[in-house]
Amino acid sequence: AQSVSQHNHHVILSEAASLELGCNYSYGGTVNLFWYVQYPGQHLQLLLKYFSGDPLVKGIKGFEAEFIKSKFSFNLRKPSVQWSDTAEYFCAVTNSNTGKLIFGQGTTLQVKP
Amino acid sequence: ETGVTQSPTHLIKTRGQQVTLRCSSQSGHNTVSWYQQALGQGPQFIFQYYREEENGRGNFPPRFSGLQFPNYSSELNVNALELDDSALYLCASSSRDRGYYEQYFGPGTRLTVT
Numbered sequence: 001a002q003s004v005s006q007h008n009h010h011v012i013l014s015e016a017a018s019l020e021l022g023c024n025y026s027y028g029g030t031v032n033l034f035w036y037v038q039y040p041g042q043h044l045q046l047l048l049k050y051f052s053g054d055p056l057v058k059g060i061k062g063f064e065a066e067f068i069k070s071k072f073s074f075n076l077r078k079p080s081v082q083w084s085d086t087a088e089y090f091c092a093v094t095n096s097n098t099g100k101l102i103f104g105q106g107t108t109l110q111v112k113p
Numbered sequence: 114e115t116g117v118t119q120s121p122t123h124l125i126k127t128r129g130q131q132v133t134l135r136c137s138s139q140s141g142h143n144t145v146s147w148y149q150q151a152l153g154q155g156p157q158f159i160f161q162y163y164r165e166e167e168n169g170r171g172n173f174p175p176r177f178s179g180l181q182f183p184n185y186s187s188e189l190n191v192n193a194l195e196l197d198d199s200a201l202y203l204c205a206s207s208s209r210d211r212g213y214y215e216q217y218f219g220p221g222t223r224l225t226v227t
Contacts, residue, residue: 032214044218090155099207099214100169103155
């Protein structure tokens with residue numbers, strides 16, 4: 001069965017620290033990969049996506065993610081976090097046949113000012 | 114461009130009752146997917162509708178059912194509510210015809226079953 005695993009459940013950082021959130025998925029076929037963010041009191045928003053091509057993708061607000069096919073990973077990074085990045089982050093995967101999104105459990109990021 | 118909207122925002126129901134949640138898709142989108150997000154968990158796929166037909170279903174019992182209308186809006190119906198149905202229900206719309214599965218989410222309906 002397809003699954004997504006996010007290794008960090010709760011991350012606390014100080015402003016200006018670097019961020020890396022891990023995401024691994026289990027699926028053998030062609031996948032589309034996503035990172036969504038849920039700010040407090042707001043709905044899920046797309047941060048970035050990977051469909052094909054350059055495995056290093058850049059999203060909004062300075063976020064980027066790298067798709068490493070051999071490791072089934074799609075880790076999210078940001079060189080310098082801000083207090084406004086405090087949110088819940090979800091990694092998700094879908095295959096090209098169904099469009100069904102499978103989400104990880106989520107990582108709560110708390111950035112201290 | 115109008116985003117995805119959902120109604121109602123909050124709902125409190127009693128165990129055994131039935132509930133209907135509504136979703137209006139984003140302009141230009143013809144596919145609607147429904148997800149259940151329990152507290153502290155990631156969203157779980159319930160089902161997807163494409164051109165008024167169910168197009169894939171997750172691991173949810175038949176008492177979870179849905180509809181999609183000609184204008185691509187959608188309803189999620191849950192019969193015989195159970196306490197474990199308490200969750201945030203998310204609707205997401207996308208445009209499958211364009212070959213992408215980038216889904217845009219609505220704000221959700223918070224359902225509490227007592």
